[in-house]
Amino acid sequence: MKTGRPRGFCVENALDRAMDVFWRKGYQGASLSDLTEAMGINAPSLYACFDNKEGLFRAVLDRYEAAGKGFLQEVLDAPTSRASAEIFLKGVAARATDPDNHPPGCLLLQSGLAGEDQRIPNELARHRAEKELALRERFACARREGDLPQSADPAALARYLVTVANGMCVQASAGAQAEELQMVAGLALAAWPTSETAKRGKKEKHKADADG
Amino acid sequence: MKTGRPRGFCVENALDRAMDVFWRKGYQGASLSDLTEAMGINAPSLYACFDNKEGLFRAVLDRYEAAGKGFLQEVLDAPTSRASAEIFLKGVAARATDPDNHPPGCLLLQSGLAGEDQRIPNELARHRAEKELALRERFACARREGDLPQSADPAALARYLVTVANGMCVQASAGAQAEELQMVAGLALAAWPTSETAKRGKKEKHKADADG
DNA sequence: GTACATATGTAGCAAGCGGTACAAAAAATG
DNA sequence: CATTTTTTGTACCGCTTGCTACATATGTAC
Numbered sequence: 239m240k241t242g243r244p245r246g247f248c249v250e251n252a253l254d255r256a257m258d259v260f261w262r263k264g265y266q267g268a269s270l271s272d273l274t275e276a277m278g279i280n281a282p283s284l285y286a287c288f289d290n291k292e293g294l295f296r297a298v299l300d301r302y303e304a305a306g307k308g309f310l311q312e313v314l315d316a317p318t319s320r321a322s323a324e325i326f327l328k329g330v331a332a333r334a335t336d337p338d339n340h341p342p343g344c345l346l347l348q349s350g351l352a353g354e355d356q357r358i359p360n361e362l363a364r365h366r367a368e369k370e371l372a373l374r375e376r377f378a379c380a381r382r383e384g385d386l387p388q389s390a391d392p393a394a395l396a397r398y399l400v401t402v403a404n405g406m407c408v409q410a411s412a413g414a415q416a417e418e419l420q421m422v423a424g425l426a427l428a429a430w431p432t433s434e435t436a437k438r439g440k441k442e443k444h445k446a447d448a449d450g
Numbered sequence: 451m452k453t454g455r456p457r458g459f460c461v462e463n464a465l466d467r468a469m470d471v472f473w474r475k476g477y478q479g480a481s482l483s484d485l486t487e488a489m490g491i492n493a494p495s496l497y498a499c500f501d502n503k504e505g506l507f508r509a510v511l512d513r514y515e516a517a518g519k520g521f522l523q524e525v526l527d528a529p530t531s532r533a534s535a536e537i538f539l540k541g542v543a544a545r546a547t548d549p550d551n552h553p554p555g556c557l558l559l560q561s562g563l564a565g566e567d568q569r570i571p572n573e574l575a576r577h578r579a580e581k582e583l584a585l586r587e588r589f590a591c592a593r594r595e596g597d598l599p600q601s602a603d604p605a606a607l608a609r610y611l612v613t614v615a616n617g618m619c620v621q622a623s624a625g626a627q628a629e630e631l632q633m634v635a636g637l638a639l640a641a642w643p644t645s646e647t648a649k650r651g652k653k654e655k656h657k658a659d660a661d662g
Numbered sequence: 663g664t665a666c667a668t669a670t671g672t673a674g675c676a677a678g679c680g681g682t683a684c685a686a687a688a689a690a691t692g
Numbered sequence: 693c694a695t696t697t698t699t700t701g702t703a704c705c706g707c708t709t710g711c712t713a714c715a716t717a718t719g720t721a722c
Contacts, residue, residue, distance in 0.1 A: 242668025243718040264564035266478045270710055272566075280671060281711070287669095291710065343563065351623050352476035352560040363624035397621070397630060398637040405617030409609070411563050412575035418609060425610040429641035454698025455688040482680055492701060493681070499699095503680065663722105670717070679708070687700070692693100 249287065250301070252277040257298045261341045265295055265350045265358050295349070295358070302345050303365065309333070314372060319380035320430050323399055326373070327426055330403040331419035334410035343411030347404060370400045390431045402426045461499065462513070464489040469510045473553045477507055477562045477570050507561070507570070514557050515577065521545070526584060531592035532642050535611055538585070539638055542615040543631035546622035555623030559616060582612045602643045614638045 255276040259268045270291060274281055288294035309329055316322040334343055341348070346362045353359050377392035386392070406419045467488040471480045482503065486493055500506035521541055528534040546555055553560070558574045565571050589604035598604070618631050 239720065240668085241666070241720040243670075243720095245669065246718095262564060263566050264478070264562065266476070267564060267566040269566070269708080271708085282672095282713095283670065285711070347620065348564040350476065351555065351563065351620065352474060352479060354475050354479040354481070359623070366620075366624065391633070394630075394633045394637060397626075398634050401617035401621055401631075401634050402614060402638075403617070404620040405613035405615070408559065408563065408578075408616040408620070409613055411571070412578065414609070418606075419613075421603070421606045422610050422613050425606060425641050426614075426638070427641075429637050429639075451690060452698085453690040453696070455690095455700075457699065458688095481678080483678085494683095494702095495700065497681070666719105666721080668717105668719080670715105672715090673713090675710105675712075677709080677711105680706100682703100682705075684702090684704105685700100686702100687698100689696105689698080691696075 245283075245287070247277070247279050247283065252279060252287075253298055253301045256294055257302060257345065258341065260295060260298055260349045261343070261345050262348070264348060266353055292358070296361075299345075299361070299365065310369060310372060314376050318433075319377050319385050319395075320427075320433075322373070322376055322380075323395075323430055324423075324427055326399055327402060327406075327423035328420060331406055331410075331423045332416060334407045335414070335416040335419060341411075342413070344404075344407035347407050348411060366400065366404070370396050373399055385433055387431055387433055395431075398429070399426075457495075457499070459489070459491050459495065464491060464499075465510055465513045468506055469514060469557065470553065472507060472510055472561045473555070473557050474560070476560060478565055504570075508573075511557075511573070511577065522581060522584060526588050530645075531589050531597050531607075532639075532645075534585070534588055534592075535607075535642055536635075536639055538611055539614060539618075539635035540632060543618055543622075543635045544628060546619045547626070547628040547631060553623075554625070556616075556619035559619050560623060578612065578616070582608050585611055597645055599643055599645055607643070610641070611638075 255278070256268075256273050259272050259276045263272065270281060270284070273291075273294065274284055277284065284294060288297055313322050313326045313329065316325050330344075346366055350358050350362065373396035374392050377386060377390070377395050380386045381388065381390055381392055386395075402422070406414075406422055409419060409422070467490070468480075468485050471484050471488045475484065482493060482496070485503075485506065486496055489496065496506060500509055525534050525538045525541065528537050542556075558578055562570050562574065585608035586604050589598060589602070589607050592598045593600065593602055593604055598607075614634070618626075618634055621631060621634070
């Protein structure tokens with residue numbers, strides 16, 4: 239058994255409180271006093287557990303990513319690339335405007351696009367890029383399987399989706415409503431390329447209409 | 451003639467230097483020392499001219515908006531809504547990745563989505579919303595004139611465009627290349643609704659093909 | 663019990679923050 | 693010339709920042 243005085247607070251609860259502060263105020267805007275007050279602990283406890291402010295932030299980031307892992311998997315597991323795109327965009331729209339749970343927007347953007355040094359912005363960009371990569375591989379696979387036309391560019395499609403998603407998060411942080419973002423998601427999906435088989439289907443239907 | 455010792459620096463040059471600092475470091479991340487050093491002046495000169503840090507930032511914002519006014523007008527003056535959308539998205543892609551002139555991304559996002567108090571984020575959101583409004587009115591006009599189908603929603607289309615634009619700026623700040631964003635713009639434009647006349651034109655062409 | 667290991671609260675550190683007091687400097691006005 | 697008005701550089705203010713020294717509290721191991 240581990241010896242020593244036991245920790246007097248729940249790490250996960252504390253991380254959730256800290257996440258809320260970083261989310262609302264950004265990395266730089268969140269002061270140690272803000273954080274310790276929200277977490278209900280004193281500075282030495284924070285430093286003993288997370289080393290420093292950046293360590294705390296990275297722990298928050300890990301927890302954030304863990305919480306979003308299920309959603310990403312749901313997106314990747316969708317039967318078609320089109321379904322993946324739809325679940326992704328509509329899910330982001332819903333999650334970015336979820337009234338309880340979290341502030342509007344996305345922690346990966348709110349906490350800092352820019353900073354006195356670039357380390358945190360870079361870290362956040364890395365996390366975002368990971369998801370873009372996952373989508374790209376999903377779509378590359380879809381193209382190999384004929385679910386996407388050969389003319390489709392998996393990298394471009396993935397980039398397009400995360401671009402729209404990031405934009406929706408910006409809109410959400412500025413007060414956009416869930417329904418408004420759902421409409422954006424719907425519009426964005428209209429750009430999705432039609433698969434070869436679907437194209438053929440359409441052509442045949444047209445031909446049938448003309449013949450009939 | 452105005453009496454007193456003349457100002458020893460060019461206000462517009464100083465604002466450009468300050469803009470660069472705010473752009474790269476964000477509002478909070480830009481310290482007074484950073485700003486005065488970049489502007490080549492001492493603190494008292496800054497305070498005499500711009501009141502305080504927030505005053506300087508608002509002056510920078512005004513200058514930023516003035517510089518972008520021509521581009522916005524070009525977008526609104528385009529002959530069709532579709533052309534407006536294309537000029538807008540491709541222009542944003544180009545401007546967000548312009549290597550000289552400015553850091554990558556967009557000042558209205560880089561300088562702060564979140565902050566210790568919400569005043570700057572709100573101000574930035576207001577500026578972004580202004581452009582969305584201008585686009586909405588452009589598209590509402592286009593619908594009245596038959597350039598957009600009656601089924602099209604001008605507000606949704608405007609929101610969609612600024613969402614994609616904001617997303618592209620996020621991508622640019624994370625290092626995305628100009629060509630990559632141009633592809634995103636191209637994809638996003640594929641979602642643009644077809645006008646009634648264009649639809650009719652297509653149908654007639656199909657009919658002609660079938661007839662021929 | 664005693665010894666040890668870890669966590670906690672108080673109190674405070676050096677450094678940097680946004681902002682300013684003050685006197686010298688540089689122009690127009692008479 | 694002296695006067696007035698504004699800007700400039702130096703030097704500094706009070707405050708907050710991220711962070712820590714230190715003594716005490718609270719657990720396990722023996």
